[in-house]
Amino acid sequence: MPDAILNEQLLEAKLTELEKAKTWSPRIISRLESSIRSAVDFDLFRINPVQYAADKNIAENEAIDLFLYAAKLGLFEMEWHLICPSCGHIIDNFNDLASVHPDTVCNVCSLQNEATLDDYIQVTFTLSPQIRDIVFRHPESLSVEDFYLKYHLAKGMKTPDGTPLSEALRSLTRVMTYLSPGETTSAQFELIPGLLSGTDVLNKTTITLVTNQNQDKASVSLKVHEGKFQM
Numbered sequence: 502m503p504d505a506i507l508n509e510q511l512l513e514a515k516l517t518e519l520e521k522a523k524t525w526s527p528r529i530i531s532r533l534e535s536s537i538r539s540a541v542d543f544d545l546f547r548i549n550p551v552q553y554a555a556d557k558n559i560a561e562n563e564a565i566d567l568f569l570y571a572a573k574l575g576l577f578e579m580e581w582h583l584i585c586p587s588c589g590h591i592i593d594n595f596n597d598l599a600s601v602h603p604d605t606v607c608n609v610c611s612l613q614n615e616a617t618l619d620d621y622i623q624v625t626f627t628l629s630p631q632i633r634d635i636v637f638r639h640p641e642s643l644s645v646e647d648f649y650l651k652y653h654l655a656k657g658m659k660t661p662d663g664t665p666l667s668e669a670l671r672s673l674t675r676v677m678t679y680l681s682p683g684e685t686t687s688a689q690f691e692l693i694p695g696l697l698s699g700t701d702v703l704n705k706t707t708i709t710l711v712t713n714q715n716q717d718k719a720s721v722s723l724k725v726h727e728g729k730f731q732m
Contacts, residue, residue, distance in 0.1 A: 507632070507633045512537065516530060516533075519571055519574055522574070523566065523570070525563070525567070526559065526563060529559060537632065545627065545628040545633070547580070547582075547656045549656065550568045550626065553568070568626045576632060577627060577628055581594065582595075582624075583622060584621050584622070585607035586612070587610050588609050588612070589658040590654060590705075591655055592607050592608070609702065645677050646677060649670075653702045654666060675688060675690040694712055695711075696709050696712070697709070697711075701725055704728040708730035708732075
C-alpha cells in the first residue's frame with residue numbers, strides 16, 4: 502500500500518474546532534497533531550486513551566476528553582470491542598455500547614462468557630480515513646503476522662507476567678501463513694507434551710490436539726471445509 506496522503510486542509514480545520522471545544526492543558530493539541538502527522542499506522546489504530554495518557558505524560562481524564570471530543574468532530578472514529586478473556590481475540594465490535602450483547606461465545610477458542618464492562622469491553626479510537634488513511638483499514642493488505650497479531654488481537658492485552666499477548670503468542674506459534682482455496686502447506690517442528698492448536702482467524706475456528714511424552718513422531722493432516730477444521 503502506498504504512503505498515505507494527509508488531508509492538510511481538513512486536519513487544520515478539525516484541530517481548530519478541537520482547540521475551541523474546551524480549555525486544554527498546554528501542548529495537548531500540538532502533541533495530538535504531531536502523532537497524526539508522524540506516528541506509524543499501528544499507533545493511530547485502536548488507540549486506548551488511558552495508554553495514550555501514560556505515553557504522553559498527560560492526565561487520564563484529559564486524554565479521555567480529548568478523544569471523545571475528537572471523535573465527535575470526526576477526527577477519530579470510536580468503537581466498542583468485545584474481548585475474549587482467554588485468547589485475546591476481538592469477538593465483535595460495535596459503534597455504540599447499546600449494541601453489545603451480554604452473553605458471548607468466542608468463535609476462536611469457544612470460551613463462553615458473560616461480558617462485563619470493566620473487564621471484557623474495550624473502547625478504542627482510530628484516526629479517520631478522511632484525515633489520513635492507514636494500512637490497518639485494509640486488512641487484506643497486511644502481512645500474516647500483522648493480520649493475526651495486530652489486527653485480530655485486542656490491542657494492549659498482556660499475560661499475567663506482563664508480557665504483551667502478541668509477543669507471547671508469537672513465541673508459541675510455529676507456523677503462520679496465508680492459504681488460498683485449494684492451496685496446501687506443510688511444516689515440521691519439535692513436538693512437546695501439551696496442547697497443539699491450529700487457528701483459522703478468517704473463519705474464526707480452532708482445533709486443539711493433545712500431545713504426550715510417548716509420541717516420538719506424529720503426522721497430522723488438517724483441512725478446512727465449510728469454515729471448520731477436519732482431520
